[in-house]
Amino acid sequence: MTVSPSLDSDEFAKQPVRTRRRWDPVVKITHWSIVTAILANALVTEEGSGTHIWVGYALAAILALRLLWGSIGPPEARFSAFPLSPGRALGHLRDIRAGKKEVHRSHNPLGALMVYAIWSMLGVIIASGIAMAGPPSTTFLDRAERSDEVTQKVLAERRDHDADEATEGAGGEESEWEEVHETAVNLLYVLIALHIAGVVFETRRSGREILLAMLPGRA
Ligand code: HEM
Numbered sequence: 001m002t003v004s005p006s007l008d009s010d011e012f013a014k015q016p017v018r019t020r021r022r023w024d025p026v027v028k029i030t031h032w033s034i035v036t037a038i039l040a041n042a043l044v045t046e047e048g049s050g051t052h053i054w055v056g057y058a059l060a061a062i063l064a065l066r067l068l069w070g071s072i073g074p075p076e077a078r079f080s081a082f083p084l085s086p087g088r089a090l091g092h093l094r095d096i097r098a099g100k101k102e103v104h105r106s107h108n109p110l111g112a113l114m115v116y117a118i119w120s121m122l123g124v125i126i127a128s129g130i131a132m133a134g135p136p137s138t139t140f141l142d143r144a145e146r147s148d149e150v151t152q153k154v155l156a157e158r159r160d161h162d163a164d165e166a167t168e169g170a171g172g173e174e175s176e177w178e179e180v181h182e183t184a185v186n187l188l189y190v191l192i193a194l195h196i197a198g199v200v201f202e203t204r205r206s207g208r209e210i211l212l213a214m215l216p217g218r219a
Pocket residue numbers: 037038041042047048049052053054055056057059060125126128129130132133163166167178181182185
């Protein structure tokens with residue numbers, strides 16, 4: 001039996017758990033694209049290089065698509081399916097302590113807090129990144145030119161000596177954005193660690209269905 005995303009929530013709730021379609025392709029593709037973009041900018045691209053900024057703008061576009069999907073997507077992908085509610089999150093914690101296993105058709109209330117926290121942190125990273133990089137039309141070309149290997153090496157050395165110097169003398173304002181960017185990136189790493197710990201915990205508690213639902217090929 002397949003479950004149509006257009007079912008209303010009552011019909012949806014009556015579907016047997018194992019036949020539920022939990023995440024549509026847009027949710028899955030945006031999830032793994034966001035993961036890829038973060039890994040690329042954290043581990044592969046040179047900080048502030050043309051590639052770093054391109055990946056950053058791609059990340060912004062993917063996040064925008066997911067947020068749009070939160071308003072027009074299928075029921076389980078909508079914001080209304082996983083409201084930001086600290087009260088419900090506490091209730092979920094109580095359920096965990098009591099050994100109760102409720103079925104959630106979208107993110108559970110604790111997971112929802114984490115999702116909004118990750119999205120907000122990405123918003124801060126994107127905003128501070130754009131504040132440093134400037135609008136795509138102008139600064140992209142400058143940055144792309146700077147991204148050749150020699151320039152990046154020089155920039156990296158300068159950064160080692162003096163973080164402010166790395167912003168190329170643009171003064172305190174850019175340094176502040178750099179600090180905001182770096183702090184938000186570090187906080188994002190903490191959130192990601194908690195998110196993965198949460199997924200592992202829920203998978204052990206409620207079964208592999210949670211993880212499998214986010215993988216390709218599972219509808
Ligand atoms: C989650 C994805 C991202 C990660 C993990 C990341 C990581 C970093 C890190 C670690 C730095 C060095 C900060 C420092 O100087 O201490 C940096 C710098 C920078 N990032 Fe990102 N970043 C991301 C997204 C973005 C985005 C979305 C943009 C813009 C569209 C951007 C543009 C920049 C710029 C312009 C710099 C400054 C380089 C300089 O001149 O020193 N980043 N990023």
